[in-house]
Amino acid sequence: MALGAATAGKLDDRVSRALTALLGDRMTTAQAVREHHGSGEDYFKPVPPDAVCFVRSTEEVAEIVKICAAHKVPIIPFGTGTSLEGHVTAPYGGVCIDLSQMADVLEVNGEDLDCRVQAGVRRKQINEYLRDTGLFFPIDPGADASLGGMAATRASGTNAVRYGTMRENVLGLTMVLADGRVIRTGGRARKSAAGYDLTRLFVGSEGTLGIITEVQLRLYGIPEKMASAVCQYPSLEDAVNTVILTIQAGVPVARIELLNDVQMGACIDYSKLEGYEAKTTLFYEFHGSEAAVAEQADTVKAISDEHGGSAFQWTARTEDRNKLWQARHDAYYSALALEPGKRAMASDVCVPISRLAETISGAAADVEAAGFRAPILGHVGDGNFHLVFLIDPDDKDEAARAHGANELIVQRALANGGTCTGEHGIGAGKMEFLVAEHGEAVSVMRQLKQTLDPDNIMNPGKMLRP
């Protein structure tokens, strides 16, 4: 089934006038604003939308959608622009809806460990807001992304190994659909068997089925104790095997992050980390009571010692922990700093843990064969890792070599029972891989898209090829 063709080109005057009447100067066609909204933090060439609308309410979003729907004008939702697969490019033109001004925390139900936020609230903002409550929201993709964007891309990050991803931590959504209908999905109960799980359908739908305007989130009590440790290993295999045995032993680590030698060297330089070598490294974090943290750490240290791990370098003070994890979060930028002027294409495969060692080793070999010096970093407790290709998008040969190597990496991950994307999403970059991974099931995805967005106005050109 072909999805309806999206309209391209400059904005229809009637649409432009209607949006201005609705939003005043919060609707703009200024070139600098459009350009800022035409790309994420990825290697895709920026493709600006025809206009940008800064919204302040679900009702405004619904009105914009109705105006656009009447004229079949594409709509691209925008949170913070930190996505990594061309999600915010506007290949068919249209209107970008910027939700960053919808940044209110609507309610915190401390006793029930949940909260409701507008989609533009950022991850760091919600945790600052919660600071005095003893609660936190754990999902942490590195970038200070918006919670709406994180829900839309089914984001996760460093501590998904313990706390899950946005899939597990979104309790409900307010959605504006392609015809302007507003619905609320899910609820505050911890479980429900009432009807189709629309929340999970929309989490990870990348703006292609509707626009998320509010998110109900699970929260967690801040653990009594949080302790981080760094451990360095003689080889990639030693580190990965430590991870595999740790997970198989059922240790509830909060974070277990791999950095290969190239990536660790980049982090040391970029984040001024002292006392470490440019060797394969695992960053650990343990959450729990004093006793539980000690017990977990003892188990992991025993496994690590068997694989030649160095002594654990502990950072229990909050500021030291923050510095360490900021360095981890800045790993992407540190990789970019290795070759200034280049852009990063990040692979994002995720495999069953037993296949992690061979998948990473194979990927490293592919990258080397393609002539790249690739930093590897990963949320390896989940079986998820990233290989960052530094490319000049204008250098066709270099880009082709990177894409070729990336394809080999994805094929190996799929052959090993894995997925082409653990957390970045399909976007404009992995549509072929989606078909390779899900086969006939993609025809069902296309049916759902066709039903909920018959004119293909919701973020067209992403996830499903038109």
Added chain:
Amino acid sequence: MALGAATAGKLDDRVSRALTALLGDRMTTAQAVREHHGSGEDYFKPVPPDAVCFVRSTEEVAEIVKICAAHKVPIIPFGTGTSLEGHVTAPYGGVCIDLSQMADVLEVNGEDLDCRVQAGVRRKQINEYLRDTGLFFPIDPGADASLGGMAATRASGTNAVRYGTMRENVLGLTMVLADGRVIRTGGRARKSAAGYDLTRLFVGSEGTLGIITEVQLRLYGIPEKMASAVCQYPSLEDAVNTVILTIQAGVPVARIELLNDVQMGACIDYSKLEGYEAKTTLFYEFHGSEAAVAEQADTVKAISDEHGGSAFQWTARTEDRNKLWQARHDAYYSALALEPGKRAMASDVCVPISRLAETISGAAADVEAAGFRAPILGHVGDGNFHLVFLIDPDDKDEAARAHGANELIVQRALANGGTCTGEHGIGAGKMEFLVAEHGEAVSVMRQLKQTLDPDNIMNPGKMLRP
């Protein structure tokens, strides 16, 4: 939008002949078999299908669906017949597909903590199969249900408070859709951001979007220590407040189950439990290392003591634990035994934990006002509880009083931010409540149903009113 009308009445001869050609004597119209397949363990009047097909493969299911689709004959999937909301009744006639002979464990990936089973594998069967591996599948709805049926109804049960529900524990599915297409959803990776989450869409779809023929499941290592305790309380409020504080303290209890005085009395009689009184009771279970179990138990005991709880009666021996939990699982049957000859209508609301005390107290008052002596039991760690109305379905006044009280209970749960069903599903019994709970979102559910099952042949008359 009206869903397509389903065909009623006796089976078309052409369908009958085609099914017999496919299945031989595994297709039957024998009255006793049809009657056995016309009801679950609930209060609904049995409505037998026109024929029953015992299938052995996904391919057979697909062939049956194609035959039925060509003649618009309804299809009702059947696992073990333990559902509680009329899910397996055949109000429009049609063909029941009995999956109980699809009972093979297809693969166990011990290192990755997952397995793949045919839909007819039962919960106890998979755990017996896994016994020597050190792994187990925790989801436990009480009944020895099939895993396909559990996925179809988004089942959970006693230890969802720690391990989640079928929503969190199904990694992927093989589905036969209404046009006979076979798709595989999900995968073995622990997380994925690849496309729409079809797995979660089909988990809980109650056979209305397709038939689940295989399930990929998460597994867990059997904890080093598992210990159960029973504690009795002066009042319902004391027990519920103990639960609330335990959950809010973040104690990872594996089970925390409430039985009110009526239910506890019924269990003592039915299961020959010794040493307990017919008082409000909590059954606890703790999983973890020796130290973790001790730490959890200490925290909970301190909370319990503040609420007048009795001394904990520990059962650490496996056989004692099993007896205790078998009694809990048999609670439903023990309630039925209170008034022999009657059938049980179980309410299944689930609310945010802070609202649990008032929701349960209000429900108890509603029930009393309606003239029933109702056992209450619940997976209260999730905010989920059941009230069992014992009714004679032929006694119209009694049934009306029970339905009236149940409606009040649901309204109160919804007003408290809860759901009309935590784990039993909508089926034929809660279609109005689904609309009350989800409002406009139900129109989206109807669109999805219409798209994937345009002739409304998949379990018609369930979840969405035709």
